[in-house]
Amino acid sequence: MPIRIPDALPASSELESENIFVMTEFRALHQDIRPLRVLILNLMPTKIATETQIMRQLSNTPLQVEVELLRADSHESRNVSATHLETFYRxxxxxxxxxxxxxxxTGAPVEQLRFEEVDYWSELQEIMDWSSTNVHSTLHICWGAQAGLYHHYGIPKYALPEKATGVFEHHLVEPRSPLVRGIDDTFRAVHSRNTEVRRQDIERVPELEIIAESDEAGLYIVKSTDSSRFFVFGHPEYDAETLRLEYERDLARGIPVAIPRHYFPGDDPSAEPPNTWRSHAQLLYTNWLNYYVYQTTPYDLRSIGRDVRSRSGLV
Incomplete structure (x- = not known):
């Protein structure tokens, strides 16, 4: 897909080096086509890495996508320059x-706080309320998924006895959902979290359905039955080395953390971890973008909010 991002964004050169088609702003402006407008609320501290990871996933369909970056104004970011935020973020x-x-x-490393204790919680609530009328389809990732379920449906999160970190086997609960079209019946996916949402709480809400889960890691994908909201409790966008970097960071901080499960060959942290979740991750983002955004969004963006719940029969 020709992904349209600012020419000077660091992700641009990184994606081009991976032979991913990044459309220049000049070329995009001279095409007679309405690109999809996708906003990324980036709550991760490693903002540049997260930008690149998610844009990579949005870059493999024939669609033209115009990506904009959003930050929490009520939170001070310490791991990225003020210039980067001022230049590329709204x-x-x-x-x-x-x-x-x-x-x-996106996710955020604030899982062990109560939602109300997060310094940008009020702002995030306002954004999530706004998304119900100003966004056609919303994809929530990891802590973002837990926050969305808590805000929209009152579903709590629970602390885990130890961090769920690793690459786990999953199975499809609703294999006929277009969201998982092309994904194997069993597949591997990344988790990195200290809290969980429980199946029984999801089952109590008729507006929600479970799409995929893991016997070992728990829930993975939940969606609203009207297909306007999607909740992914892992990190399908992660690079091969991301879990290793997180593991080494925690060790350096003196945080007791187990070796990520099913990740390092032979559970040897000195071994190079392979990426065994790339294909499912790509299909997940591509299917969301195609079936639940492109296929159903109104051509006139001004219509979003008036008929945002019409999904043309997609489930």
Missing amino acids: TFRDVRYDRYDGLII
Whole structure:
């Protein structure tokens, strides 16, 4: 897919080096086509790495996508320069009157706090409320998924006895869902979290359905029955080395953490971990973008909010 991002964004050169088609702003402006507008609310501290990871996943369909980056204005980011944020990121004040085909809300390393204790929780609540009327389809990732379920449906999160970190085997619960079209009946996916959402709480809400889960790691994909909200409790966008970097970071901080499960060959942290989740991750993002954004979003963005729940029969 020709993904349209600012020419100077660090992700641009990284993706081009991987032979991914990144469309220049000049070329995009001279095409007679309406690109999909996708907003990424990036709550991760490693902002540049996360930008690149998610944009890589959005880059493998024939669609043209215009990506914008959003940050929490009520939180001070310490791991990225102020210049980068000012150049490439918008705040909610900047976008609150805009409409988007898709919104992605990332994870954040704040799972062990109560939602109300997160310094940008009020702002995130406002953004999630706004997404119900100004965004056609929203994809929530990891802590973002837990936050979305808590805010929209009152579903709590629970602390785990130890961090769920590793690459786990999963199975499809709803294999006929277009969201998992082309994904194997069993597949591997990345988790990295200290809390969980429980199946029995999802089953109590008729507006939600479980799409995929793991016997070892628990829930993986949940969606709303009207296909406007998607919740992924892992990190399908992670690079091969991301779990290793997190593991080494925790060790350096003196945080007791187990070796990520089923990740290092022979459970040897000195061994190079292979990426065994790449194909399912690509299909997951591509299917969401195609079936639940492109196929059903109104051509006139001004119509989003008036008929945002019409999904043309997709389940």
